[in-house]
Amino acid sequence: MPAERAAWYHSRVSDSAYVASGASAVPAAVPTAIATKTVTSRHSALVRVTHWITTLCFFALLVTGAEIVISHPRFYWGETGNDLTPTLFKLPIPASRRLVPTGYKYVLPDANGWSRYLHFQASWVVVLTGLLYAISILFSGHLRENLLPGKADLSWPAVSTVISGHLRFKRPSEAEAWSYNVLQRLSYLFVIFVLFPLVIWTGLAMSPAFVSAVPAAVNVLGGQQSARTLHFFVSLALLLFLLVHVVMVWRAGFRSRMRAMITGTIITGRAGTNPAGSNTERT
């Protein structure tokens, strides 16, 4: 482990004063480590900062969204629906409001006030962050180089190789520490350019004031209750993405991937001084 730290300091920091202070805590194994490990920059500062702001907002939106849903865990299709009308489906959970016919004899505590405040505040922050991200990746080359799949990668043999690798729970290859495979690219593109715009749209379509200015936003979805139901399902799709994302990060090497998304660098190769470390440092 000390060897690894040394490699990190050496290749990343050119300031001699910094290395001196880092080196003072590091034993003599430094040269070996440099020979066997390389440190590469992986994620730009913009990607890292927007990633973590989005993460924070996503959790806020998820928790408050659930809080809001439990005040009326019934879903409808079309323009209207209420306690007196038939549902499209009901969530089999108790509600936070007394009059909702849930079949449960108790009522959950109501937290809609702050949940709504926080839901909309987190929406603003994540939408502005997302805009900054979307505009900047167009110009930085991140979209073209790292997210859009190459033509060759989209061929069926290439895609099926990646899929079968996933199905056989194969650990990711070394190359995947540097770059996304075709399934990752397609998933990220789908989340960024389909699910995020959809969840924003269906959210805005529920706003009585917004749709007074842009009625088409709700009309093409089939009505205000349809928008609410779609918002719920798109949110579930985003939650599913989050779960798969976290599982894949875990399998790819939780520490190295987290380090890449926090410090921006990734370490590849194996420390000659500490081969056992590669179990947790799978890259």
Add this chain to the structure above:
Amino acid sequence: MNKISRRKLITTGLAAAGGVAGLGVAAHIAQKYGLIPPDHGGIYGLGETLTYASQRLLTRHSLAREFSKSQISKRPFPNEVEPPTDEFKRLQAGGFADWRLSVSGMVARPASFSLDQLKSYPAHTQVTMLQCEEGWSYISEWIGVPLSHVLDVVGIFPQARYVVYFSIEPDTWESIDMADALHPQTFLTYGMNGAELPVGHGGPLRLRLPRQVGYKNVKFLTHLTVTDNLKGFGKGLGGASPEGGYAWYAGI
């Protein structure tokens, strides 16, 4: 301290000062154009202010969606109301003949209107959706007089910025800005689906505000006050809802 860090310090300082000045100017402009909601303080103030300001820029004059009569909900959900007060029961026993809506504050001619007086003004109807913040909704035909008509009758002062409105139910009051108060679909509603407004839906008189969710559509309306400042009302947040933790602006 070497030169680079001093330069950094100066540029950072200038950037910070510029940022603060920019925010100050933005706040001043926002205040001038009425883009700051009364509940702009606190940890959710940023989101609330962004929502209100952008809605005001986007929706000052837009009309809530209207529906065809065939889309009127067969079973409108009235939601829960508090048990009626003795005062309400007394007025109800008299067929609401003694119900009054008093209007005060920054108006030239403070007045008190009976339901018959309100009904003597040209009746307007709208077929609009009532949405509850919980998530449910229904469409009804609402019959009433636009609030702007009554404000014309009493003559509001030019500096008026808000209309504060009160229910006969204790501690039930809200407020709206002039964009909503003068909006053609903001009604003093006394009828629903071709009949009197049922008590469950806020009869005999309810403020109907189709561009904001249900809790701003106060039932059993008895009093309006026109003001240029909400600080003198309750905690200064502009209504019972923001005092209870709900957003003042509920157009979302």
